[in-house]
Amino acid sequence: MNVFKDAGHLFRFAGLFVLAFLVFLVVRHYVVPKSFGQYGHYRGAAMGEIAAHQVKYAGHETCEACHSDVAETKNKGKHAHVNCEACHGAQDKHASADDPSTVKPVLPDTSVLCARCHTASAAKPKSFPQVAPADHSNGLPCETCHKPHNPAVDTGGAK
Amino acid sequence: MNISRRQIMILLPAAAVAWKYVLAGTPEESPNYKMSEHWWSMLIDIPKCIGCGNCVRACQTENDVPDGYFRTWVERYHISDWQMSNPLGLTKPLANPMTDPQVISPDGGKEGFPVATDESGKYFFVPKLCNQCADSPCTQVCPVGATFISPDGVVLVDQTYCLGCAYCVQACPYGCRYIHPKKKVADKCTLCYHRITKGLTTACCEACPTGARQLADLKNPKDPIHEFLKTHSVQVLKPQMATGAKVFYNDLDGSVR
Numbered sequence: 369m370n371v372f373k374d375a376g377h378l379f380r381f382a383g384l385f386v387l388a389f390l391v392f393l394v395v396r397h398y399v400v401p402k403s404f405g406q407y408g409h410y411r412g413a414a415m416g417e418i419a420a421h422q423v424k425y426a427g428h429e430t431c432e433a434c435h436s437d438v439a440e441t442k443n444k445g446k447h448a449h450v451n452c453e454a455c456h457g458a459q460d461k462h463a464s465a466d467d468p469s470t471v472k473p474v475l476p477d478t479s480v481l482c483a484r485c486h487t488a489s490a491a492k493p494k495s496f497p498q499v500a501p502a503d504h505s506n507g508l509p510c511e512t513c514h515k516p517h518n519p520a521v522d523t524g525g526a527k
Numbered sequence: 528m529n530i531s532r533r534q535i536m537i538l539l540p541a542a543a544v545a546w547k548y549v550l551a552g553t554p555e556e557s558p559n560y561k562m563s564e565h566w567w568s569m570l571i572d573i574p575k576c577i578g579c580g581n582c583v584r585a586c587q588t589e590n591d592v593p594d595g596y597f598r599t600w601v602e603r604y605h606i607s608d609w610q611m612s613n614p615l616g617l618t619k620p621l622a623n624p625m626t627d628p629q630v631i632s633p634d635g636g637k638e639g640f641p642v643a644t645d646e647s648g649k650y651f652f653v654p655k656l657c658n659q660c661a662d663s664p665c666t667q668v669c670p671v672g673a674t675f676i677s678p679d680g681v682v683l684v685d686q687t688y689c690l691g692c693a694y695c696v697q698a699c700p701y702g703c704r705y706i707h708p709k710k711k712v713a714d715k716c717t718l719c720y721h722r723i724t725k726g727l728t729t730a731c732c733e734a735c736p737t738g739a740r741q742l743a744d745l746k747n748p749k750d751p752i753h754e755f756l757k758t759h760s761v762q763v764l765k766p767q768m769a770t771g772a773k774v775f776y777n778d779l780d781g782s783v784r
Contacts, residue, residue, distance in 0.1 A: 401688075410675035414563070414685035421721035425730045450736040454581055458588050458730075484639055485579045485736055491603055491643035491650035493579050496737075517760045 408444035428452050435469070438517055445518030448499075453480055455516065482510040528667055536710075546768055560724045565679040566746040568659060569729075569775035570755060573780075575653040575739035583637040585734035587616060588643075589719060599656035602634030605629040606782055607648040624648065626680040639665045653776070653783055654740060656731070657682060657703040657716035661771030663693035665704060665715075674713060680745075680773065681720055684710045688703040698714055700768045745773070 406412030431452040432439040440450060453459055455476050462471040479501075489500040499505075505512070513521050532540070565603075578601055586592060586599045607624045615621075633640065636652075643650055666674050673688035674695055684695075689712035696704045696713060707714040719729035727733070728742045730750050742753035755761070755777070762779045763772040 387587055389768055393536065405671070408675055409672040411672070411685050411688055414688070415677050415720070417685075417687075417722045417725040418717055419560075419591075423722055423725065424583060424728065425722075425727075425733045427722075427727045427733060449738055451733050453585075454736045455735045458585070467584075484581075485577055487639075487642060489578075489640070489642045490646045491605070491640060491652070493574055496577050 422460075424451050424458040424460050426458075426460040430463045431459065442517045445520055447517065447519060478510045478516060482514075482516070529672060535618065560726075562678040564746060565723075565744050566773075567671050567680045567723060568682060568743045568745050568752070569656070569718070570734075570741040570775050570776065570777065571654055571673075571740070571751055571759075572739045572777045573651055573653065574778050575737045576601070576654055577635060577700065577737055577739075578640045578652040579736065580639045581736060582731035582740060583635050584717075585730040587637070589717045589722075589730035590717070592649070593708055596708070596714070597635040598703075598714070599635075599654060600632055601640075602630050602632045602653045602655060602783060603636070603640050603643075603650065604653060605631075605643070605648055605650050607645075607734075608779065625782050651725075651780060652781040653779075654731075655703070655764075656698075656772065656774060657718070658701055658772035658774040659716075659718055661773060663770060664698040664700060664768070668694040668698040677720075681718045682715070682725075683717055684713050684715060686710060686714070689713050698764055700770065701772075704720065743775075 370449075384393055401411045401413065403412035403414075404410065428439075428451040435452075438452075442450070457476070459473055462468050462473050465471045486498050486501075488500045492498055497507050509518075539568065545642060572725065580601060582599055586597075587594075592598050596705060602773070606628050609624060610620050610622070628669045629644075630639065642653075659680060659682055661676070661680065663676060666676055666682060670689055670692065671688060673686075673690070676684065678681055686707075691706055691713065693706050693709045693713065696706060699715075704713055704715045706712065719731075722729060723742065729740075732740045732742045741752070743751065746749050751773075755773065758779050759776050761775045763775060764779075765772070
């Protein structure tokens with residue numbers, strides 16, 4: 369007795385399934401990115417792409433490599449913990465230029481800059497030095513008395 | 528242009544090699560960086576924050592964040608004094624200041640905050656950003672695997688893979704995601720992944736003038752965060768959501784949601 373008698377239609381059907389599965393594997397091979405599943409259910413190469421984004425803030429170490437004199441002045445004063453680009457803004461274009469002098473950073477406007485942090489407000493921590501700009505300097509620019517890199521007023525030894 | 532058979536024989540293998548690199552994706556920018564050696568987090572020291580908005584501006588510059596959208600922002604809380612006798616003469620106070628804080632964040636705090644003249648009660652600033660959750664709700668709901676937690680603990684979005692369905696925007700309990708108005712895909716804080724993999728700190732930490740924000744690597748035993756966590760009262764936002772948030776807030780007030 370032949371068990372496969374009259375079973376041809378099943379084989380044809382099975383063949384169709386196998387064929388469809390092979391097509392699925394081929395399509396999947398081309399459609400799914402190569403690094404998908406490398407670390408998990410995502411494209412592993414995405415991290416390299418995100419990591420390749422352009423840096424815009426050079427970082428204070430980079431600034432200090434050339435401007436060590438300014439860093440030295442700053443580190444003696446109360447602004448020691450304030451990084452260069454906190455006031456000067458993003459400077460990677462300046463720092464990574466072949467000749468940094470061709471990309472000249474814009475000098476910050478102290479009337480805006482100082483006030484941003486030091487304008488008196490009941491909301492600020494009490495220990496943070498703050499003044500009402502109008503009363504404090506009578507309209508004079510901050511740098512008349514305070515040098516931003518070392519803001520302590522030079523009293524010439526007198527208290 | 529005429530190409531000889533000899534030139535074809537040389538060009539074809541070169542093209543094959545080049546194609547292999549195209550398929551492999553962009554090569555890693557920082558070859559010395561090992562993902563398995565880091566587990567990134569951030570420390571926010573609330574008493575140090577003065578609400579200057581430097582971090583918000585730095586983030587926008589560094590990451591090309593469109594106007595009106597924020598990867599990080601600063602909120603100002605005002606917990607008013609208890610009004611025990613109220614003008615309506617009711618028997619109990621009108622509001623519980625602890626559960627009804629007044630919160631403002633004009634343009635994300637990008638240009639700082641209006642001067643507070645009301646001396647009553649207490650004020651503090653709360654910088655917010657993606658909490659880089661270790662069990663993040665946002666990555667769990669992504670239907671296509673476009674957002675994920677990297678092996679070094681940063682929640683990232685693969686913007687070439689994202690469909691822009693915004694499930695993740697709804698899932699984030701901290702409101703840290705948005706759909707980019709031009710790219711039409713999900714966007715969020717990457718913890719400046721392009722910087723921390725090069726040994727730099729994040730743009731917001733670099734620009735913070737008071738050290739209120741500190742990038743921390745929990746896998747680095749020498750990172751000062753370990754000593755800080757041992758000696759300070761530190762919390763995460765919405766611990767009841769069990770998100771495994773990794774942005775730690777020092778001296779966080781209970782009214783912060």
